[in-house]
Amino acid sequence: MNTLIKTVEVLGIIAFALTGISAARKKGMDIVGVYSVAMITAFGGGSLRDLILNRHPLFWIEHYEYAVLLLVMCLLASGVIAGQFKNSKMIMVVLVLDALGLGFFSASGASVADRLGCAAFVSALLGVTTAVFGGVMRDIICNEVPYVFQRTELYATCSFIGAWCYLAVARGAGNEILAVTACIVVTFTLRMFAIRYKIRLPI
Amino acid sequence: MNTLIKTVEVLGIIAFALTGISAARKKGMDIVGVYSVAMITAFGGGSLRDLILNRHPLFWIEHYEYAVLLLVMCLLASGVIAGQFKNSKMIMVVLVLDALGLGFFSASGASVADRLGCAAFVSALLGVTTAVFGGVMRDIICNEVPYVFQRTELYATCSFIGAWCYLAVARGAGNEILAVTACIVVTFTLRMFAIRYKIRLPI
Amino acid sequence: MNTLIKTVEVLGIIAFALTGISAARKKGMDIVGVYSVAMITAFGGGSLRDLILNRHPLFWIEHYEYAVLLLVMCLLASGVIAGQFKNSKMIMVVLVLDALGLGFFSASGASVADRLGCAAFVSALLGVTTAVFGGVMRDIICNEVPYVFQRTELYATCSFIGAWCYLAVARGAGNEILAVTACIVVTFTLRMFAIRYKIRLPI
Numbered sequence: 001m002n003t004l005i006k007t008v009e010v011l012g013i014i015a016f017a018l019t020g021i022s023a024a025r026k027k028g029m030d031i032v033g034v035y036s037v038a039m040i041t042a043f044g045g046g047s048l049r050d051l052i053l054n055r056h057p058l059f060w061i062e063h064y065e066y067a068v069l070l071l072v073m074c075l076l077a078s079g080v081i082a083g084q085f086k087n088s089k090m091i092m093v094v095l096v097l098d099a100l101g102l103g104f105f106s107a108s109g110a111s112v113a114d115r116l117g118c119a120a121f122v123s124a125l126l127g128v129t130t131a132v133f134g135g136v137m138r139d140i141i142c143n144e145v146p147y148v149f150q151r152t153e154l155y156a157t158c159s160f161i162g163a164w165c166y167l168a169v170a171r172g173a174g175n176e177i178l179a180v181t182a183c184i185v186v187t188f189t190l191r192m193f194a195i196r197y198k199i200r201l202p203i
Numbered sequence: 204m205n206t207l208i209k210t211v212e213v214l215g216i217i218a219f220a221l222t223g224i225s226a227a228r229k230k231g232m233d234i235v236g237v238y239s240v241a242m243i244t245a246f247g248g249g250s251l252r253d254l255i256l257n258r259h260p261l262f263w264i265e266h267y268e269y270a271v272l273l274l275v276m277c278l279l280a281s282g283v284i285a286g287q288f289k290n291s292k293m294i295m296v297v298l299v300l301d302a303l304g305l306g307f308f309s310a311s312g313a314s315v316a317d318r319l320g321c322a323a324f325v326s327a328l329l330g331v332t333t334a335v336f337g338g339v340m341r342d343i344i345c346n347e348v349p350y351v352f353q354r355t356e357l358y359a360t361c362s363f364i365g366a367w368c369y370l371a372v373a374r375g376a377g378n379e380i381l382a383v384t385a386c387i388v389v390t391f392t393l394r395m396f397a398i399r400y401k402i403r404l405p406i
Numbered sequence: 407m408n409t410l411i412k413t414v415e416v417l418g419i420i421a422f423a424l425t426g427i428s429a430a431r432k433k434g435m436d437i438v439g440v441y442s443v444a445m446i447t448a449f450g451g452g453s454l455r456d457l458i459l460n461r462h463p464l465f466w467i468e469h470y471e472y473a474v475l476l477l478v479m480c481l482l483a484s485g486v487i488a489g490q491f492k493n494s495k496m497i498m499v500v501l502v503l504d505a506l507g508l509g510f511f512s513a514s515g516a517s518v519a520d521r522l523g524c525a526a527f528v529s530a531l532l533g534v535t536t537a538v539f540g541g542v543m544r545d546i547i548c549n550e551v552p553y554v555f556q557r558t559e560l561y562a563t564c565s566f567i568g569a570w571c572y573l574a575v576a577r578g579a580g581n582e583i584l585a586v587t588a589c590i591v592v593t594f595t596l597r598m599f600a601i602r603y604k605i606r607l608p609i
Contacts, residue, residue: 024555030607032562033555047458052250054259056460064525078609119267136344141542143551145346149227149236156235201233203281255453257462322470339547348549352430352439359438404436406484 005104005180012101016134017042017070018094021077023142035074037138042070044134049109049126053116095195102159103187105131107180110163111170120167127163127183132156154194157201162187208307208383215304219337220245220273221297224280226345238277240341245273247337252312252329256319298398305362306390308334310383313366314373323370330366330386335359357397360404365390411510411586418507422448422540423476424500427483429548441480443544448476450540455515455532459522501601508565509593511537513586516569517576526573533569533589538562560600563607568593 020041109130170179223244312333316326373382426447515536576585
């Protein structure tokens with residue numbers, strides 16, 4: 001189960017980075033811009049959470065292999081897979097992986113805040129922050145109003161509900177792995193439904 | 204007097220949040236966007252100050268009731284008071300409360316920096332940072348050039364002068380409550396004059 | 407040699423601030439905006455590095471004289487030298503000083519990260535972060551897609567190569583001053599070549 005969760009994390013990082021690469025390429029950036037936006041999209045949310053909660057060292061500072069992995073991805077994305085970003089199958093794959101990442105990072109943010117003794121509501125907010133603020137920074141750099149704040153298919157809402165599931169299971173059953181799994185399943189399922197049926201918030 | 208200052212703080216937070224709500228609604232955001240922008244406008248400046256000065260935990264992490272209060276406000280703002288944001292009386296009320304908040308947060312920022320031993324000029328700058336950077340982040344997220352940096356009615360300038368008043372009274376008379384009051388009164392009065400007589404900086 | 411490096415640092419800060427002043431004036435900001443953007447351009451990269459690596463106090467908090475120096479510069483820039491920002495000689499002087507600053511801050515970022523035990527690749531990334539993120543924040547505030555991410559003359563690339571030179575010399579020869587000098591010389595020379603011959607990244 002632990003290996004499965006680790007796999008979800010890596011897939012999530014890759015998906016977040018891919019959305020960054022895609023956004024940066026649409027703005028005509030060169031590899032420096034593409035790599036920077038990919039890094040910020042993938043690690044921005046987690047870094048913001050760690051700065052807010054005073055946790056050091058940051059994830060990507062300690063595990064440099066992720067920064068290298070993303071550089072390789074960006075180089076590939078400017079070469080062999082460059083033509084794939086408008087391919088509808090590729091778009092669907094990224095959407096699915098992104099939903100997995102959304103679930104994983106919601107759990108990761110809520111878990112860190114919860115263990116530091118934050119109130120449940122704040123822990124849920126930090127779950128959402130971890131999951132969505134990389135994308136917010138990506139959109140700010142690309143000079144767009146952040147996607148996640150616009151009236152579009154549920155995104156942060158799935159993360160918020162998922163984070164509460166994490167907290168309920170972690171506090172209720174005391175089982176971390178079960179809680180993370182519950183959060184990923186709920187977030188992912190909600191997000192897929194929201195995309196499929198174009199569900200938006202009424203207000 | 205202490206209760207009065209606490210009241211000013213809460214009114215200031217509410218006013219800052221209202222300017223965030225108003226800006227987010229103008230961009231057509233849903234409740235997720237409205238709430239995020241409200242939170243960032245209200246707590247962004249103070250959080251930035253605390254990150255810069257390495258003070259933990261952040262205010263809104265410790266006092267989760269503010270995050271809940273703002274959520275309730277945002278839900279109300281999307282319902283009962285939604286039509287009021289273009290009401291000129293409402294605009295005037297927000298301007299007045301915002302000026303109170305400007306005064307309070309200028310004092311709060313200068314006070315924290317001063318007690319940590321910063322130079323007076325740096326403490327005054329951090330007073331301004333605390334008071335205005337929530338609004339700067341709000342405008343960046345809404346994809347606008349920050350209001351406070353534009354050639355318009357004095358805003359950061361009132362905060363800067365107010366912060367110096369705080370420092371003068373706090374260091375001169377050694378009375379914290381008197382210093383905060385002086386800062387709020389000076390900042391508020393200057394800001395009201397600037398709005399009433401359309402006073403701008405000459406350069 | 408130490409004095410020479412200190413001089414390069416101050417020239418770099420001045421150049422970074424000048425690019426901020428110039429960008430803010432183009433957006434029609436008043437002195438509050440001009441000063442804020444100048445400060446953020448000059449100290450944003452270093453502050454971000456220090457927040458990421460948990461180093462306190464921040465440079466400009468401890469050395470308040472730089473904040474005062476930049477205020478004087480901004481006041482001058484709105485008066486006597488205001489007409490000079492479109493002067494092609496002035497533009498060339500700023501480009502040259504900016505390239506010196508790019509070199510110095512690349513070395514400074516890589517050096518701090520290296521001494522804290524970061525992996526070489528992460529240290530190089532933090533060299534680039536220190537050197538270019540002030541400019542990124544400047545462009546975000548001015549509501550532009552960051553210059554450094556666009557397909558234009560090499561900028562971050564020079565910083566990246568310079569940072570690796572720093573690391574090679576610092577780890578190889580163990581001589582800090584030699585390493586900083588190597589980084590500045592390499593970064594500066596590459597940047598000047600890139601401007602002169604309009605060298606861009608192929609991808």
